[in-house]
Amino acid sequence: MSLLLERNICISNRKGGIICAIEGVLEDATNDLSTECRSYVFTAKEYLNFLIEAIHRYDDCLEKSVMVHADCKKLLKLEGVGTMNAINLYLALGCAELGVFSKGKDALACIGLTAIQPSSGGGVKFGSIGKHCKNSTLRSQLVCGAMAAVHQVVIQEAKTKKDVWLKGLVERRGKKCAAVALANKTVRMAYTMLTQGTEYKAELLAA
Helix, strand or coil, rough: HHHHCCCCCCCHHHHHHHHHHHHHHCCCCCCCCCCCHHHHHHHHHHHHHHHHHHHHHHCCCCCCCCHHHHHHHHHCCCCCCCHHHHHHHHHHHHCCCCCCCHHEEEEEHHHCCCCCCEEEECEECCCCCCCCCCCHHHHHHHHHHHHHHHHHHHHHHCCCCCHHHHHHHHHHHHHHHHHHHHHHHHHHHHHHHHHHHCCCCCCCCCC
16 A cells, blocks of 8 residues: 555555555556556555464454354453453453453452552552553453443443443543553453353343
């Protein structure tokens, strides 16, 4: 894309995707691209297509793995938890480190979803979420998933008690704060589900 931009050729991935856009450029005989340049763009397109297909295959493998694993599968019921978050939560809480955390709060601290507690004069104040933690990648993924769930809650009518809680939190603190709070709840709920063998079921509002 950078090479094409240098020649004032702009492409968009909105219609048919970036692969189709590049193919359109290669088929256009009026753009004055040299044979060498077309060959380079074609090679880059083929490599990009290979990467996209590889990612799809990896995603398919992960989805199949989750569906045959009971603990991972039930984590998918949590708001904002997709295939990657289900697998990573299981690895962090229910597989490699099961038994390391004596309570859900310890798991939250490891992932980085607890507030910093600056103390002064014997008092303790809860501040913002710290940026340095052992599992920052998982934290980022959980917050991203939670943000997607928050976006859906905002535009839809509340159906569960958690929806009502999130809507109120968004109004008071904003979407980002609501997403972090939802991610916090997600880890605590996942820890309970994995350690106690429980299932998650959202509490619906009374009809």
